Amino acid sequence: MQRREFIILGLLLTSAYAYAEMFQTVPEANATLIQSGKDKYTCPNCGMHLVKFYKTSHTHENHQYCSIHCLYEATQGVIPTDAKVVDTITLELIDVKKAFYVVGSKMRGTMSRTSSYAFGSEKDALTFVSDNGGKVMNFEAAYAVASEDFPKDFGKKATAPTVVPVTKIEVPKDAKCPICGMFVAKYPQWVAQFEGEKTFYFDGVKDMMKYAYARKLSSDKFYVSDYYTLSKLEASKAFYVIGSNVYGPMGAELIPFGSQEDAQNFARDHNGQKVISFDEITEAIVKSL
Numbered sequence: 001m002q003r004r005e006f007i008i009l010g011l012l013l014t015s016a017y018a019y020a021e022m023f024q025t026v027p028e029a030n031a032t033l034i035q036s037g038k039d040k041y042t043c044p045n046c047g048m049h050l051v052k053f054y055k056t057s058h059t060h061e062n063h064q065y066c067s068i069h070c071l072y073e074a075t076q077g078v079i080p081t082d083a084k085v086v087d088t089i090t091l092e093l094i095d096v097k098k099a100f101y102v103v104g105s106k107m108r109g110t111m112s113r114t115s116s117y118a119f120g121s122e123k124d125a126l127t128f129v130s131d132n133g134g135k136v137m138n139f140e141a142a143y144a145v146a147s148e149d150f151p152k153d154f155g156k157k158a159t160a161p162t163v164v165p166v167t168k169i170e171v172p173k174d175a176k177c178p179i180c181g182m183f184v185a186k187y188p189q190w191v192a193q194f195e196g197e198k199t200f201y202f203d204g205v206k207d208m209m210k211y212a213y214a215r216k217l218s219s220d221k222f223y224v225s226d227y228y229t230l231s232k233l234e235a236s237k238a239f240y241v242i243g244s245n246v247y248g249p250m251g252a253e254l255i256p257f258g259s260q261e262d263a264q265n266f267a268r269d270h271n272g273q274k275v276i277s278f279d280e281i282t283e284a285i286v287k288s289l
């Protein structure tokens with residue numbers, strides 16, 4: 001083999017490997033991380049790994065967030081003027097005021113169903129749009145779109161709703177999802193659990209199933225939270241809605257309910273495609289989410 005061909009093959013293999021999982025991920029050597037110490041790799045808002053979600057990461061006041069979603073949550077709707085974002089092409093951090101954002105392309109988003117990728121050059125942004133769809137906009141507009149992930153009264157003092165106490169899955173504050181690295185306690189509505197010799201917590205049924213498949217674990221030690229009541233349910237006895245317009249912290253989900261009727265009502269109200277039992281969940285379904 002010619003040396004040049006060899007190098008090209010090498011590059012192809014490296015990039016195929018690096019991007020096998022997620023578009024956001026880059027080789028660690030290509031990532032600029034501005035935090036230090038034990039927090040270097042972690043989004044301070046959600047706990048996710050910054051190299052895994054590097055392309056959507058943003059910096060602000062010596063912190064580095066995994067996404068414009070987490071930047072929005074940390075700044076509570078006050079547009080940060082010092083923020084920087086990763087240029088999707090060069091992988092350098094650039095001033096958000098000079099960035100061209102492509103919002104709503106078919107590329108997966110980070111922490112949001114609406115993806116948001118930034119480019120230093122308008123030409124690069126337009127090329128990305130012609131390949132993947134989406135709309136080009138400035139940072140302020142992209143930040144406004146990120147706000148749509150949050151309830152309208154976000155940032156105002158919320159009053160705790162009165163709920164009947166139920167048996168919930170109690171999550172330790174520092175517990176991280178073994179699949180995506182997110183702090184699970186932040187998303188009580190989505191909590192799932194594996195009770196083995198060691199207990200693991202997940203930020204959604206999707207990551208729980210990925211864990212179960214990877215380790216070939218049987219269903220009897222898995223628990224999920226009823227979407228309406230947060231009651232702890234045996235995973236094998238719950239009903240799951242797929243294809244709805246409600247998204248969890250990691251995007252499309254299998255949404256669990258204790259009763260088939262609740263699942264059907266939810267599916268009707270939220271454009272759910274199907275209600276399935278635990279036994280009908282397949283690896284192919286989980287992969288397609």
Ligand SMILES: [Zn+2]
Pocket residue numbers: 043044045046047048065066067070111
């Ligand atoms: Zn984050």
Ligand SMILES: [Zn+2]
Pocket residue numbers: 177178179180181182202203204207250
């Ligand atoms: Zn997860």
